[in-house]
Amino acid sequence: MDRPIVFDSAPTERADAARNRLHLLATARQIIREQGPDRLTMDGLAERAGLGKGTVFRRFRTRAGIFEALLDDDERDFQQQVLAGAPPLGPGAPPLERLIAYGRARTTFLVEHLEIARAALDGSKPVPIGHRAPSSQIHIRMLLAQLRPSCVDLDMLSLQLAAALDGPILLYLSSDELTNSVDERGTRIGQAWQDLVERACRP
Protein backbone atom coordinates (compact mmCIF):
# COMPACT_ATOMS: atom_id res chain seq x y z
CA MET A 1 0.00 0.00 0.00
CA ASP A 2 2.35 2.60 1.23
CA ARG A 3 5.06 0.75 -0.66
CA PRO A 4 6.11 3.26 -3.36
CA ILE A 5 6.36 2.10 -6.93
CA VAL A 6 9.99 2.37 -7.87
CA PHE A 7 12.35 1.15 -10.54
CA ASP A 8 14.20 -1.81 -9.19
CA SER A 9 16.79 -3.02 -11.65
CA ALA A 10 16.92 -6.21 -9.59
CA PRO A 11 13.35 -6.31 -8.43
CA THR A 12 13.28 -6.34 -4.60
CA GLU A 13 16.67 -7.28 -3.31
CA ARG A 14 16.25 -9.17 -0.12
CA ALA A 15 17.20 -7.41 3.07
CA ASP A 16 19.91 -9.83 4.13
CA ALA A 17 21.31 -9.85 0.61
CA ALA A 18 21.61 -6.09 0.61
CA ARG A 19 23.27 -6.14 3.99
CA ASN A 20 25.74 -8.72 2.82
CA ARG A 21 26.46 -6.82 -0.35
CA LEU A 22 27.40 -3.70 1.58
CA HIS A 23 29.44 -5.72 3.99
CA LEU A 24 31.29 -7.47 1.20
CA LEU A 25 32.10 -4.23 -0.57
CA ALA A 26 33.41 -2.71 2.65
CA THR A 27 35.51 -5.78 3.38
CA ALA A 28 36.85 -5.76 -0.16
CA ARG A 29 37.93 -2.15 0.16
CA GLN A 30 39.64 -2.97 3.40
CA ILE A 31 41.59 -5.85 1.89
CA ILE A 32 42.56 -3.74 -1.10
CA ARG A 33 43.71 -0.94 1.14
CA GLU A 34 45.80 -3.25 3.27
CA GLN A 35 47.24 -5.65 0.73
CA GLY A 36 46.59 -4.25 -2.74
CA PRO A 37 44.13 -5.37 -5.39
CA ASP A 38 45.85 -8.52 -6.62
CA ARG A 39 45.81 -10.00 -3.16
CA LEU A 40 42.05 -9.93 -3.14
CA THR A 41 40.80 -13.48 -3.57
CA MET A 42 37.27 -14.75 -3.55
CA ASP A 43 37.95 -17.21 -0.74
CA GLY A 44 39.80 -14.65 1.29
CA LEU A 45 37.03 -12.12 0.92
CA ALA A 46 34.37 -14.63 1.91
CA GLU A 47 36.26 -15.82 4.92
CA ARG A 48 37.15 -12.36 6.18
CA ALA A 49 33.56 -11.23 5.72
CA GLY A 50 32.38 -14.29 7.63
CA LEU A 51 30.31 -15.53 4.70
CA GLY A 52 30.34 -18.47 2.35
CA LYS A 53 32.10 -18.56 -0.95
CA GLY A 54 28.90 -19.17 -2.84
CA THR A 55 27.50 -15.91 -1.55
CA VAL A 56 30.35 -13.92 -2.96
CA PHE A 57 29.99 -15.53 -6.36
CA ARG A 58 26.24 -15.11 -6.40
CA ARG A 59 26.59 -11.37 -5.79
CA PHE A 60 29.43 -10.54 -8.14
CA ARG A 61 29.52 -13.35 -10.66
CA THR A 62 33.28 -13.10 -11.21
CA ARG A 63 36.32 -11.65 -9.57
CA ALA A 64 36.27 -8.72 -11.97
CA GLY A 65 32.67 -8.18 -10.95
CA ILE A 66 33.79 -7.15 -7.50
CA PHE A 67 36.01 -4.42 -8.86
CA GLU A 68 33.25 -3.39 -11.21
CA ALA A 69 30.90 -2.99 -8.29
CA LEU A 70 33.46 -0.99 -6.35
CA LEU A 71 34.02 1.25 -9.33
CA ASP A 72 30.30 1.75 -9.84
CA ASP A 73 30.08 2.81 -6.26
CA ASP A 74 32.88 5.34 -6.58
CA GLU A 75 31.52 6.55 -9.88
CA ARG A 76 28.21 7.57 -8.43
CA ASP A 77 29.64 10.75 -6.94
CA PHE A 78 31.37 11.58 -10.16
CA GLN A 79 28.19 11.09 -12.17
CA GLN A 80 26.37 13.34 -9.79
CA GLN A 81 28.87 16.12 -10.40
CA VAL A 82 28.49 15.70 -14.12
CA LEU A 83 24.73 15.61 -14.18
CA ALA A 84 23.92 18.19 -11.54
CA GLY A 85 27.13 19.83 -10.37
CA ALA A 86 28.53 23.27 -11.06
CA PRO A 87 29.63 24.35 -14.55
CA PRO A 88 31.68 23.82 -16.58
CA LEU A 89 31.47 20.15 -15.62
CA GLY A 90 27.80 20.29 -14.80
CA PRO A 91 25.03 21.77 -16.94
CA GLY A 92 25.07 25.47 -17.77
CA ALA A 93 28.30 25.90 -19.68
CA PRO A 94 28.58 25.71 -23.46
CA PRO A 95 28.94 22.13 -24.74
CA LEU A 96 32.54 22.38 -25.86
CA GLU A 97 33.64 23.59 -22.47
CA ARG A 98 31.66 20.87 -20.80
CA LEU A 99 33.24 18.28 -23.03
CA ILE A 100 36.72 19.51 -22.18
CA ALA A 101 35.92 19.68 -18.50
CA TYR A 102 34.47 16.20 -18.66
CA GLY A 103 37.63 14.76 -20.13
CA ARG A 104 39.79 16.41 -17.53
CA ALA A 105 37.58 15.27 -14.69
CA ARG A 106 37.36 11.73 -15.95
CA THR A 107 41.10 11.59 -16.38
CA THR A 108 41.55 12.59 -12.79
CA PHE A 109 38.98 10.08 -11.66
CA LEU A 110 40.51 7.22 -13.61
CA VAL A 111 44.02 7.98 -12.51
CA GLU A 112 42.92 8.04 -8.91
CA HIS A 113 41.11 4.73 -9.28
CA LEU A 114 43.48 3.19 -11.75
CA GLU A 115 44.14 -0.05 -9.95
CA ILE A 116 40.49 -0.81 -9.41
CA ALA A 117 39.55 0.29 -12.90
CA ARG A 118 42.15 -1.96 -14.46
CA ALA A 119 41.12 -4.87 -12.30
CA ALA A 120 37.53 -4.33 -13.34
CA LEU A 121 38.60 -4.92 -16.90
CA ASP A 122 38.72 -8.59 -17.62
CA GLY A 123 37.73 -9.25 -21.16
CA SER A 124 37.18 -12.94 -21.07
CA LYS A 125 34.48 -14.94 -19.45
CA PRO A 126 30.99 -13.51 -19.18
CA VAL A 127 30.52 -10.86 -21.83
CA PRO A 128 33.42 -8.83 -23.08
CA ILE A 129 32.86 -5.32 -21.89
CA GLY A 130 29.92 -3.67 -23.49
CA HIS A 131 27.34 -5.31 -21.28
CA ARG A 132 26.11 -1.84 -20.63
CA ALA A 133 27.19 1.03 -22.81
CA PRO A 134 29.80 2.86 -20.82
CA SER A 135 28.45 6.01 -19.25
CA SER A 136 31.40 7.90 -20.61
CA GLN A 137 30.33 7.32 -24.16
CA ILE A 138 26.74 8.24 -23.44
CA HIS A 139 27.68 11.56 -21.98
CA ILE A 140 30.14 12.37 -24.74
CA ARG A 141 27.52 11.50 -27.31
CA MET A 142 25.03 13.81 -25.68
CA LEU A 143 27.41 16.75 -25.72
CA LEU A 144 28.49 16.00 -29.26
CA ALA A 145 24.92 16.06 -30.43
CA GLN A 146 24.68 19.66 -29.24
CA LEU A 147 28.01 20.58 -30.76
CA ARG A 148 27.84 18.98 -34.16
CA PRO A 149 24.25 18.20 -35.03
CA SER A 150 25.29 17.67 -38.64
CA CYS A 151 27.66 14.84 -37.86
CA VAL A 152 26.68 11.71 -39.73
CA ASP A 153 27.91 9.07 -37.34
CA LEU A 154 27.67 10.37 -33.82
CA ASP A 155 27.81 6.88 -32.38
CA MET A 156 31.16 6.11 -33.91
CA LEU A 157 32.63 9.49 -33.09
CA SER A 158 31.61 9.24 -29.47
CA LEU A 159 32.99 5.72 -29.36
CA GLN A 160 36.29 6.92 -30.74
CA LEU A 161 36.52 9.81 -28.33
CA ALA A 162 35.61 7.63 -25.39
CA ALA A 163 38.35 5.22 -26.40
CA ALA A 164 40.81 8.06 -26.90
CA LEU A 165 39.98 9.19 -23.38
CA ASP A 166 39.96 5.90 -21.50
CA GLY A 167 42.35 3.92 -23.63
CA PRO A 168 45.58 5.74 -22.93
CA ILE A 169 44.93 5.55 -19.22
CA LEU A 170 43.54 2.05 -18.90
CA LEU A 171 45.58 0.23 -21.48
CA TYR A 172 48.80 2.02 -22.00
CA LEU A 173 49.65 3.40 -18.61
CA SER A 174 51.13 0.98 -16.14
CA SER A 175 50.48 1.64 -12.53
CA ASP A 176 54.14 2.12 -11.69
CA GLU A 177 54.56 4.95 -14.11
CA LEU A 178 52.43 7.31 -12.14
CA THR A 179 53.93 7.07 -8.73
CA ASN A 180 56.05 9.99 -9.78
CA SER A 181 54.22 13.13 -10.71
CA VAL A 182 50.61 12.16 -11.01
CA ASP A 183 49.81 15.79 -11.53
CA GLU A 184 52.11 16.34 -14.45
CA ARG A 185 50.80 13.31 -16.25
CA GLY A 186 47.22 14.30 -15.52
CA THR A 187 47.61 17.78 -16.93
CA ARG A 188 49.37 16.43 -19.97
CA ILE A 189 46.59 14.00 -20.72
CA GLY A 190 44.04 16.70 -20.02
CA GLN A 191 45.74 19.13 -22.39
CA ALA A 192 45.92 16.52 -25.11
CA TRP A 193 42.24 15.79 -24.65
CA GLN A 194 41.40 19.45 -25.05
CA ASP A 195 43.46 19.67 -28.24
CA LEU A 196 41.87 16.60 -29.72
CA VAL A 197 38.33 17.63 -28.92
CA GLU A 198 38.77 21.15 -30.21
CA ARG A 199 40.05 19.80 -33.49
CA ALA A 200 37.44 17.12 -33.82
CA CYS A 201 34.58 19.52 -33.20
CA ARG A 202 35.24 22.27 -35.67
CA PRO A 203 33.00 22.18 -38.73
Place this chain on the structure above:
Amino acid sequence: MDRPIVFDSAPTERADAARNRLHLLATARQIIREQGPDRLTMDGLAERAGLGKGTVFRRFRTRAGIFEALLDDDERDFQQQVLAGAPPLGPGAPPLERLIAYGRARTTFLVEHLEIARAALDGSKPVPIGHRAPSSQIHIRMLLAQLRPSCVDLDMLSLQLAAALDGPILLYLSSDELTNSVDERGTRIGQAWQDLVERACRP
Protein backbone atom coordinates in the same frame (compact mmCIF):
# COMPACT_ATOMS: atom_id res chain seq x y z
CA MET B 1 85.40 -15.89 -35.74
CA ASP B 2 83.13 -16.40 -38.70
CA ARG B 3 80.19 -16.09 -36.37
CA PRO B 4 78.45 -12.94 -37.55
CA ILE B 5 77.53 -10.40 -34.97
CA VAL B 6 73.80 -10.16 -35.08
CA PHE B 7 71.02 -8.87 -32.92
CA ASP B 8 69.41 -11.81 -31.25
CA SER B 9 66.61 -10.67 -29.02
CA ALA B 10 66.91 -14.08 -27.39
CA PRO B 11 70.58 -14.83 -28.04
CA THR B 12 70.88 -18.21 -29.76
CA GLU B 13 67.68 -20.12 -29.33
CA ARG B 14 68.45 -23.77 -29.09
CA ALA B 15 67.46 -25.94 -32.01
CA ASP B 16 65.05 -28.16 -30.09
CA ALA B 17 63.52 -25.13 -28.45
CA ALA B 18 62.84 -23.51 -31.80
CA ARG B 19 61.37 -26.69 -33.15
CA ASN B 20 59.10 -26.99 -30.16
CA ARG B 21 58.02 -23.38 -30.42
CA LEU B 22 56.89 -23.84 -33.98
CA HIS B 23 55.18 -27.07 -33.12
CA LEU B 24 53.37 -25.50 -30.20
CA LEU B 25 52.14 -22.58 -32.28
CA ALA B 26 50.87 -24.92 -34.97
CA THR B 27 49.13 -27.11 -32.41
CA ALA B 28 47.59 -24.06 -30.78
CA ARG B 29 46.17 -22.88 -34.09
CA GLN B 30 44.75 -26.30 -34.66
CA ILE B 31 43.01 -26.38 -31.30
CA ILE B 32 41.67 -22.88 -31.82
CA ARG B 33 40.36 -23.78 -35.24
CA GLU B 34 38.66 -26.91 -33.97
CA GLN B 35 37.32 -25.80 -30.63
CA GLY B 36 37.60 -22.02 -30.38
CA PRO B 37 40.00 -19.89 -28.39
CA ASP B 38 38.55 -20.32 -24.91
CA ARG B 39 38.92 -24.05 -25.12
CA LEU B 40 42.66 -23.68 -25.42
CA THR B 41 44.24 -24.72 -22.13
CA MET B 42 47.88 -24.96 -21.22
CA ASP B 43 47.58 -28.59 -20.18
CA GLY B 44 45.63 -29.48 -23.26
CA LEU B 45 48.10 -27.79 -25.54
CA ALA B 46 51.05 -29.49 -23.88
CA GLU B 47 49.46 -32.90 -24.01
CA ARG B 48 48.33 -32.61 -27.60
CA ALA B 49 51.74 -31.37 -28.66
CA GLY B 50 53.32 -34.29 -26.82
CA LEU B 51 55.34 -32.02 -24.53
CA GLY B 52 55.46 -31.19 -20.86
CA LYS B 53 53.58 -28.35 -19.28
CA GLY B 54 56.76 -26.68 -18.11
CA THR B 55 57.85 -26.30 -21.71
CA VAL B 56 54.72 -24.46 -22.67
CA PHE B 57 55.06 -22.07 -19.76
CA ARG B 58 58.74 -21.49 -20.38
CA ARG B 59 58.04 -20.43 -23.95
CA PHE B 60 54.97 -18.27 -23.47
CA ARG B 61 55.00 -17.26 -19.84
CA THR B 62 51.22 -17.02 -19.58
CA ARG B 63 48.16 -18.13 -21.43
CA ALA B 64 47.78 -14.71 -22.99
CA GLY B 65 51.36 -15.03 -24.14
CA ILE B 66 50.35 -17.78 -26.53
CA PHE B 67 47.80 -15.59 -28.21
CA GLU B 68 50.28 -12.77 -28.28
CA ALA B 69 52.76 -14.97 -30.09
CA LEU B 70 50.13 -16.10 -32.55
CA LEU B 71 49.15 -12.51 -33.22
CA ASP B 72 52.76 -11.46 -33.67
CA ASP B 73 53.08 -14.19 -36.21
CA ASP B 74 50.02 -13.07 -38.13
CA GLU B 75 51.04 -9.45 -37.85
CA ARG B 76 54.32 -9.95 -39.63
CA ASP B 77 52.67 -10.02 -43.04
CA PHE B 78 50.65 -6.96 -42.22
CA GLN B 79 53.74 -5.07 -41.08
CA GLN B 80 55.48 -6.00 -44.27
CA GLN B 81 52.68 -4.48 -46.32
CA VAL B 82 52.85 -1.32 -44.28
CA LEU B 83 56.61 -0.93 -44.42
CA ALA B 84 57.31 -2.06 -47.93
CA GLY B 85 54.06 -2.71 -49.73
CA ALA B 86 52.27 -0.72 -52.41
CA PRO B 87 50.87 2.76 -51.76
CA PRO B 88 48.74 4.12 -50.27
CA LEU B 89 49.39 1.68 -47.42
CA GLY B 90 53.08 1.38 -48.13
CA PRO B 91 55.54 4.23 -48.65
CA GLY B 92 55.10 6.57 -51.57
CA ALA B 93 51.73 8.15 -50.91
CA PRO B 94 51.24 11.41 -49.02
CA PRO B 95 51.12 10.93 -45.25
CA LEU B 96 47.46 11.69 -44.75
CA GLU B 97 46.45 9.11 -47.30
CA ARG B 98 48.81 6.61 -45.73
CA LEU B 99 47.32 7.28 -42.33
CA ILE B 100 43.81 6.74 -43.59
CA ALA B 101 44.83 3.61 -45.43
CA TYR B 102 46.60 2.34 -42.35
CA GLY B 103 43.50 2.70 -40.21
CA ARG B 104 41.35 0.90 -42.72
CA ALA B 105 43.85 -1.91 -43.11
CA ARG B 106 44.34 -2.33 -39.40
CA THR B 107 40.61 -2.38 -38.86
CA THR B 108 40.31 -5.21 -41.33
CA PHE B 109 43.19 -7.07 -39.75
CA LEU B 110 41.82 -6.72 -36.23
CA VAL B 111 38.33 -7.73 -37.19
CA GLU B 112 39.66 -10.81 -38.90
CA HIS B 113 41.77 -11.73 -35.90
CA LEU B 114 39.41 -10.44 -33.28
CA GLU B 115 39.21 -13.52 -31.14
CA ILE B 116 42.93 -13.97 -30.91
CA ALA B 117 43.55 -10.27 -30.42
CA ARG B 118 41.11 -10.12 -27.54
CA ALA B 119 42.55 -13.20 -25.96
CA ALA B 120 46.02 -11.67 -26.20
CA LEU B 121 44.80 -8.85 -24.01
CA ASP B 122 45.01 -9.82 -20.40
CA GLY B 123 45.75 -6.90 -18.20
CA SER B 124 46.68 -8.63 -15.00
CA LYS B 125 49.71 -10.62 -14.10
CA PRO B 126 53.06 -9.89 -15.69
CA VAL B 127 53.08 -6.34 -16.99
CA PRO B 128 49.90 -4.63 -18.02
CA ILE B 129 50.16 -4.09 -21.73
CA GLY B 130 52.77 -1.62 -22.72
CA HIS B 131 55.71 -3.99 -22.39
CA ARG B 132 56.60 -2.96 -25.88
CA ALA B 133 55.08 0.12 -27.41
CA PRO B 134 52.43 -1.15 -29.77
CA SER B 135 53.55 -1.01 -33.37
CA SER B 136 50.35 0.73 -34.27
CA GLN B 137 51.23 3.75 -32.22
CA ILE B 138 54.76 3.88 -33.59
CA HIS B 139 53.59 3.95 -37.14
CA ILE B 140 50.89 6.52 -36.48
CA ARG B 141 53.41 8.69 -34.72
CA MET B 142 55.77 8.52 -37.66
CA LEU B 143 53.11 9.61 -40.12
CA LEU B 144 51.90 12.34 -37.80
CA ALA B 145 55.38 13.74 -37.54
CA GLN B 146 55.32 14.30 -41.29
CA LEU B 147 51.83 15.71 -41.23
CA ARG B 148 51.95 18.06 -38.30
CA PRO B 149 55.53 18.84 -37.42
CA SER B 150 54.36 21.73 -35.28
CA CYS B 151 52.31 19.55 -32.96
CA VAL B 152 53.49 19.94 -29.40
CA ASP B 153 52.69 16.52 -28.04
CA LEU B 154 52.99 13.97 -30.80
CA ASP B 155 53.28 11.13 -28.32
CA MET B 156 49.95 11.83 -26.73
CA LEU B 157 48.19 12.46 -30.03
CA SER B 158 49.45 9.22 -31.49
CA LEU B 159 48.43 7.44 -28.32
CA GLN B 160 44.94 8.87 -28.57
CA LEU B 161 44.58 7.98 -32.20
CA ALA B 162 45.88 4.47 -31.63
CA ALA B 163 43.34 4.06 -28.86
CA ALA B 164 40.60 5.51 -31.03
CA LEU B 165 41.52 2.94 -33.66
CA ASP B 166 41.98 -0.18 -31.57
CA GLY B 167 39.67 0.61 -28.69
CA PRO B 168 36.35 0.46 -30.44
CA ILE B 169 37.24 -2.87 -31.96
CA LEU B 170 39.00 -4.55 -29.07
CA LEU B 171 36.99 -3.25 -26.18
CA TYR B 172 33.58 -2.31 -27.36
CA LEU B 173 32.83 -4.82 -30.05
CA SER B 174 31.75 -8.23 -28.91
CA SER B 175 32.55 -11.11 -31.17
CA ASP B 176 28.94 -12.01 -31.76
CA GLU B 177 28.08 -8.65 -33.19
CA LEU B 178 30.11 -9.14 -36.29
CA THR B 179 28.86 -12.45 -37.52
CA ASN B 180 26.36 -10.48 -39.54
CA SER B 181 27.79 -8.04 -42.03
CA VAL B 182 31.46 -7.86 -41.26
CA ASP B 183 31.88 -5.69 -44.30
CA GLU B 184 29.35 -3.10 -43.37
CA ARG B 185 30.82 -2.70 -39.93
CA GLY B 186 34.31 -2.54 -41.33
CA THR B 187 33.50 0.23 -43.77
CA ARG B 188 31.68 2.16 -41.09
CA ILE B 189 34.66 2.03 -38.74
CA GLY B 190 36.95 2.86 -41.63
CA GLN B 191 34.87 5.87 -42.61
CA ALA B 192 34.79 7.11 -39.05
CA TRP B 193 38.53 6.75 -38.83
CA GLN B 194 38.99 8.82 -41.95
CA ASP B 195 36.73 11.56 -40.60
CA LEU B 196 38.52 11.67 -37.30
CA VAL B 197 41.98 11.74 -38.80
CA GLU B 198 41.14 14.43 -41.33
CA ARG B 199 39.79 16.62 -38.57
CA ALA B 200 42.62 15.98 -36.19
CA CYS B 201 45.26 16.78 -38.77
CA ARG B 202 44.17 20.13 -40.08
CA PRO B 203 46.26 23.07 -38.87
Place this chain on the structure above:
DNA sequence: GCCGCAACCGGACTTTACCCCGCTTCCCCG
Protein backbone atom coordinates in the same frame (compact mmCIF):
# COMPACT_ATOMS: atom_id res chain seq x y z
C1' DG C 1 85.89 -36.48 -29.44
C1' DC C 2 84.92 -35.17 -24.61
C1' DC C 3 83.47 -31.90 -20.57
C1' DG C 4 81.17 -28.56 -18.10
C1' DC C 5 77.54 -25.55 -18.13
C1' DA C 6 73.61 -23.51 -19.23
C1' DA C 7 69.32 -23.98 -21.01
C1' DC C 8 65.62 -27.02 -21.61
C1' DC C 9 62.24 -30.57 -20.41
C1' DG C 10 58.82 -32.95 -17.64
C1' DG C 11 55.36 -33.53 -14.45
C1' DA C 12 54.00 -33.21 -9.62
C1' DC C 13 52.31 -29.39 -6.58
C1' DT C 14 49.88 -25.16 -5.11
C1' DT C 15 46.61 -21.69 -5.59
C1' DT C 16 42.37 -19.81 -7.04
C1' DA C 17 38.40 -18.79 -9.87
C1' DC C 18 34.22 -20.78 -10.50
C1' DC C 19 30.30 -24.73 -10.13
C1' DC C 20 26.89 -27.37 -7.67
C1' DC C 21 23.44 -28.84 -4.73
C1' DG C 22 21.23 -29.52 -0.36
C1' DC C 23 19.77 -26.55 3.45
C1' DT C 24 18.02 -22.22 5.39
C1' DT C 25 15.86 -17.92 5.44
C1' DC C 26 13.02 -14.40 3.96
C1' DC C 27 8.97 -12.53 1.48
C1' DC C 28 4.16 -12.66 -0.02
C1' DC C 29 -0.41 -13.72 0.32
C1' DG C 30 -4.32 -15.55 2.23
Place this chain on the structure above:
DNA sequence: CGGGGAAGCGGGGTAAAGTCCGGTTGCGGC
Protein backbone atom coordinates in the same frame (compact mmCIF):
# COMPACT_ATOMS: atom_id res chain seq x y z
C1' DC D 1 -0.04 -15.59 11.61
C1' DG D 2 1.28 -19.52 9.06
C1' DG D 3 2.36 -22.03 4.81
C1' DG D 4 4.50 -22.25 0.20
C1' DG D 5 7.89 -21.09 -2.82
C1' DA D 6 11.64 -18.63 -4.38
C1' DA D 7 15.81 -16.52 -3.37
C1' DG D 8 19.89 -16.59 -0.65
C1' DC D 9 23.48 -19.25 1.72
C1' DG D 10 27.35 -22.54 2.69
C1' DG D 11 31.16 -25.15 1.77
C1' DG D 12 33.10 -29.02 -0.60
C1' DG D 13 34.51 -30.19 -5.52
C1' DT D 14 36.68 -29.32 -10.16
C1' DA D 15 39.61 -27.51 -13.59
C1' DA D 16 43.09 -24.78 -15.09
C1' DA D 17 46.94 -21.26 -14.46
C1' DG D 18 51.27 -20.77 -12.90
C1' DT D 19 55.61 -22.60 -9.85
C1' DC D 20 59.47 -25.69 -8.73
C1' DC D 21 63.04 -28.68 -9.02
C1' DG D 22 65.48 -32.81 -10.34
C1' DG D 23 66.94 -35.01 -14.49
C1' DT D 24 68.35 -34.48 -19.40
C1' DT D 25 70.16 -32.57 -23.57
C1' DG D 26 72.34 -29.71 -26.82
C1' DC D 27 76.43 -26.24 -27.33
C1' DG D 28 81.04 -24.09 -27.12
C1' DG D 29 85.71 -24.79 -25.90
C1' DC D 30 89.86 -27.97 -25.21
